[in-house]
Amino acid sequence: MDVSITFSFFLIFTGAAVFASLALATRQPLIIAYIALGAFIGPYGLSLVTDTKLLADIGHIGIIFLLFLLGLDMQPQALWSTLRKSTVVAVASSAIFLAMGFSVVKLFGFSTIDALIVGAAMMFSSTIIGIKLLPTTVLHHRHIGELMIGMLLLQDLLAIIVLMILFSASSGDGSMGMDLALSMLGLPLLVAVALFVVRYVLLPLIARFDRFHEYIFLLALGWCLGMAEAAKAVGLSEEIGAFIAGITIATSPISQYIAVNLKPLRDFFLILFFFAVGARFDLSMLQQVWLPALVLATLVLVVKPTTYRWLLKGVSEKRSLAWDLGFRLGQASEFSLLIAYVAIGAALISEEASLLIQATTIITLLASSYIVVLNYPTPIAISDRLRRD
Template sequence: MAAEAQGSELVKVVVLLAAGVVAVPIFKRIGLGSVLGYLAAGLAIGPFGLGLFAESQAILHVAELGVVMFLFLIGLEMRPSHLWSLRREIFGLGSVQILACSAAMTGVGLLFGFPPVVAFIGAMGFVLTSTAIVMQILGERGDLALPRGQRIVSILLFEDLLIVPLLALVALMAPADAVADGAARSRWADIGVALAALATLLAAGIWLLNPLFRLLAAAKAREVMTAAALLVVLGAALLMQVGGLSMAMGAFLAGVLLSESTFRHQLEADVEPFRGILLGLFFLSVGMSLDLRVVAANWPLIVGGVLILMLTKAVCIYGVARALKSCHTEALDRAVLMAQGGEFAFVLFSAAVGARLLDAETGANLTAIVVLSMALTPIAILLLRRLAPKAALSLEGVDEPNGLSGSVLLVGFGRFGQVVCQSLLARGVEVSIIDTDVDMIQSAQSFGFKVYYGDGTRLDVLHASGADTAQLIAICIDDRAAATTTVQLVRHQFPQAKVLARSFDREHALELVNAGVDLQVRETFESAMRFGEAALVELGVPADEASEVVADIRRRDAERFELELVGGTRAGVPLLYGNMQQTPLIAPKPRAGAAGAEAPAAGPAS
């Protein structure tokens, strides 16, 4: 019997992993994101789908550890000084947004006919945005470190702090007999335990954790370091839970306390795999908890509640953001991203049902509204990205070319163009530079470079940039199609100038030579040649011999390139030369009737 029970549990683990492995790639492939994939997979295998799991709440309690570990990793990135610099966003922006949203959504609850207490609890549950969903989406977009991402993180932190007074408020509003039956300790004792737990965590973080990790590092046992990292995260979460506080907030504080530790990166590497798996499990369990029977029985209330509450919250968030000087694009993005309820709403509703402030049916309806809002958030973000008009490009502080002149016109000032420019400026050459990346142009100005905003594929921009009088036009664009177009345009319109261009691979080099470029340089060829030469030297080959080997490779590669231009095909050189796809550093223009010696085959196109 024990073996059968173990086999049954193993089947559940396999089903959970399979659901995520199958659903997430499909949903990411069609552009709906990983969060919605997990939610859909959870709904499919849960008690209201295929029925493979009968109890989703048990999985949800375990999966909440994913959120806990996520907050620990965020805390590792939040040094105390950085957290202090965000105090206005956390307590200012966060409090204003929460007050506006809670007031508006309480009014919505009253319009739906709920009693004031029920309307308030429902509104406050919906105010608590899903930290897991928002953090996951911000991470996938790479926005966590950006100012707009930091502002959202600040609001989420304040909302996580808000769960503590909300739970205390639920206890205060509970009927006297409910408090007498359910409370084992006085409210003052609860407050004392919470403060003691917080003080213990702070003391351990300041005086205990770093010495502990130094001791374990000296033991040189990697598995013990991993165990210690998990101990810190789970121990901090447990301490906060015992104190009646948020587990996620405890893990976050532990991360902050270790953010300046020399072991920070090791801790991050140890916790990250567990965080990813458990966070995915959390989304799966949220999908399982959506009771389709409740939705079917009360669909007008639930569907209407989801749409109206999400719209109300989004409007309030947008209004607050605009009132506090955020631009339209950032305010709209924040409004859509944070328009859902969150996982802490489940805790609040459960406490309210236990305190007899909500009946079981109302609690189920409110839970279904929150879960549906979480599921709709990735779809809303996708619709915003596809339907919202693109923000107009701001050229504030950036000049456009007008009547420029110089010996050289440099088109494209990325990494490649910057290195090229250094050689020219070192010899006192007068260079005019244009690019279309506004952020890069503004950054270049801080280093003393004057870069103008201009698109090299436009003839009028080239005229204004001084292409008519330039002796040389260097095309260093990080865009293959745009580089070829610019070469063709320059070759026909400005014949007095020599045309040099950056190429990307062998096929692109052929395009540029056929377009009339005077010289093309493949962006990685020379660095790869020098790397190979250095590798030979490190292996004991004499430096002169290594240099000869590299020179021979360059010569034969140039011969193959010339042969392909004259008699080969676009797909490759004649069969005689195999599938050689190398590109020479500098490819000359084709000479009629060129021929070359047979050379050995090489690797794929690059």
Template sequence: MNNTVFHEIAWLLLGAAAVGLLGTALRQPVIVSFIAVGIAAAAFFDSSPETASQIRFLAELGVALLLFLVGLKLDWRLVKRLGPVALATGLGQVVFTAGIGFPIGLALGLDWLTSLYVAVALTFSSTIIVVKLLSDKRELETLHGRIALGFLIVQDIVVVIAMVVLSTVGIGVTQRGGLTDLGAIIGSLLAVVVILVLFVRYLADPLMARLARTPELLVIASIGWAAAAAAVGDMIGLGKELGGLAAGVSIGSTPYRDLVSARLSALRDFLLLFFFLSIGATLDLSTLGKDVTPAIVFSLFVLIGNPLIVLFIMASMGYRTRTGFLAGLTVAQISEFSLIFMAMGLSLGHVDQSAVGLVTLVGLVTIALSVYMITYSQQLYAWCQPLLRPFDFGAWREAAAANDEDKATIDVIIFGLGRFGSQLLRRLEDAGYNVLGVDLDPQAIRRFSREGYQVRYGDVTEQDFWGELPLTQARWIVLSVPYGTILLTETDPRSGLLTAIRTHRFGGRVAITARTDQEARRLQEGGGVDLVLYPFDDAATSAAKQITDLDEESITQEAAGALAPASLVPPVSEDQPRVIIVGCGRVGDLVSEMLARHDVRYVALDSDSALVARERRRGKPIFYGDATDPELLRRFGIASAHALVVTMDNPTAVESVITAARTERPDLIIVARARDAEHATKLYELNVTDAVPETIEASLQLSEALLVNMGVPMGLVIASIHEKRDELRHALQGSEREGRVRRAIRASTRRKSDGGT
């Protein structure tokens, strides 16, 4: 390339950027802007054939690279599931467009051969434009995007066959070079499929794993593979597009596809600029004004008829009208192959220049308008939705497809599969979570992939790579990336990852690993961190728990054999009344401490054998058993007990103990712990002497502390607190008669106790 070509392309790029900027400011799709630049530069291309040749080369390379990236995302399971609808829709649209377009051409005064050529040309849709638009809108992975991609591939195969047939029946003329025999083309296609299957099965993974050791080499090799496959496809008559697609499919099953896709996205966009420039440059505007009326009719036919037939076919196959409508919009334009097809007919003498101009004008109109239709597809669907009700035949197939998608939902994404990240992945998978692991170590990726885990090889500093991740599905992102594993210039890559997470507006929760509290605080400064994991501290905690659990287990085993209630509860004499405490947790422990401080004898009962064994070693009079057992209560001396205190935090258990105790001793003082006022009322209905609601007592104590600290005399505070407590107790106890009964029971019990001592 000489300096003149370099200068011309440089000015062309600058002009494309300026027009694209203007179009963006006017809210116009950039594709339309680039095509407009190509149209404006058409005369320039004619005067500079060398520059035009270089631009066509870059355009062809961009097309091959685009289809290569599309192939990377093809999933064989997806092809198997969506194959029938893609085949039916693709072939149905081709047959419909050709079958209806032919009589329309005859009605417009075209001869039968020209009508046939135009009808066939209108069946081809632009895979390149559609894939680019869906990719920019991030809809290529949606259901309608996948179906659209499927039937566009079917159309591309039909294009190849149509051109092969046309070249074969022509008078010794071939336009695509290489083989012209249809049987040879089909044989070549089958050979490509066989080679592709063998490559994927035996060579793709080990080859990509070796290349992935050097990410730059992986990218260069991928570009070379895409270009070489496109060249081979062109040589055997399948076309550069299908060759590039096959190259992408061949490595699409490897865990390295996302990194390749992310690294090549910017290069793809740059090269596709030249493709759209070349489309604009190839439009012959000199013949556009001669067939305006037929062009309008055919344009409306493509813009409206093609989407409707796709919608009808998909609705008949059990898809929602929304899915069919959005997929149908992708065929509302003709392809660059339509112009090539008409050019072949012109060279064969089957059509004249006016027919080529007619299809060119239809292409210009449909490409421009379909770009807007696809770009604003959601708004267009909302506007057309009332008119689409006749196409609602029931979405039974789409419901099944949605269920399949749900099964593949990712719950947690873990960045970094080192020692901690790898173990976390395994533990979460064992717990039933669907986890995706991301790492830049090809050996780790290969190991986990062989073990059946979902992993991806990728550089999370690549912004495009984030677009490949299922961020909308995941509920958690865990950053377990150690220092210095991603960027040489960044000591802590987690800061960059947190920024990327915030940039992509991740809606789930984020957990990070940290070694110290200071490190955790630094990472939490920007916000967006829900959980901090300390691998070393957590490991120590887990180890300590295992030790204590084993110790508790041995204590429990000892207690189970030695703490039988019948053998531990000593006989109780009638002249030694005491308090029975049921429940020896924190509350019961404090109650026993206060009783001991006032020299009140007590005996405690708990159903936790390990706790009983531990407290007995400390010398406490605590025993193991179920306090709802009447026989056990008798052995504890409930007949002569001074009072019963129930401190358990389980409301149902508290009520059961009170019922059993009240059955044995109707006059016994029973003080019980209540969860709240409602629970206290229920306990009073069971005839407890006093119920102590946790919420009320906490409120009274808070009030007491506040008033004293504010300078209110303590005596007044205590008096008011007692007054309020009595007021609340009276409200909870119910009627005055029941209160008198309880006071009488309490007085009778006190007299009996005084007489006994």
């Protein structure tokens, strides 16, 4: 049944309100409600909303705004010092998670290519879960927030490399090395251009017209999305471009006003993103991969926190912080889903391997949300003792 985008939005947000009410009444995380709604009324449920690709693309804007808002509250000096420490942890942990995923998938009889791509998909943690479930004051003003952002940004870069390899393998033109080199060169160039534009264009405009709030809002939106597109044009991700857009105007006195006004817009798009995650998963095919998915998801939920705790302790972080950060990053990522979609679209992996990545990712997103919300301070905690924002 084809329905208009307006009616789709009506179903999604009315349904989200109902499911969120049930989730709060039964003390469940709200993210679970949005994913469950997608599975319920999506193409593999009641088929009330079928154009999930469009919704996923729209929902991706929520991730872009999320990274932009993070940049607005980061100081460049603090980020640089954190990145130096995060690099060791991010690279070492990614290698461990790749080996873990590869080994499990091979044990279940999948091909070597399937195992490599599934292992690569397990390297990353969810930016949305990690950041959305961390209290705002902790995220922006404490060491754990800086460390988490540094690690997630490095994983973002690794994810871009993996996706570029997949795109190159699917095209077969042998230009992967050149594309990768150009992208890595594009990063400092993008930062330099952004700093120039902010200093000589944006800040003078903000200083002159800061009393026109609507203008500031539009300027912020244009800058965020413009930098996202610029990053995509040089082979990087929209998320990296949005983060650069945010951090380059973080020193502006108007940055906190922009952050406060963009938060509702971010949440609007993130609801669509999580709905699309649930809607794109074919529950009827789960029986084909339920056992390897369950084994791999369990290992992810156990091995990731333990690995992060061990590595962070090795770089002189406190044990309590290491466990806290480990559990907050103890899941697969929205990048894992993207890898699954790209790889199956390019016929690089089997349908079962793609479904395995999707099933493992959704299981870990759900389970990790429960673990964090029920045990650590979050803005959406059911317990008053743990609710922070």
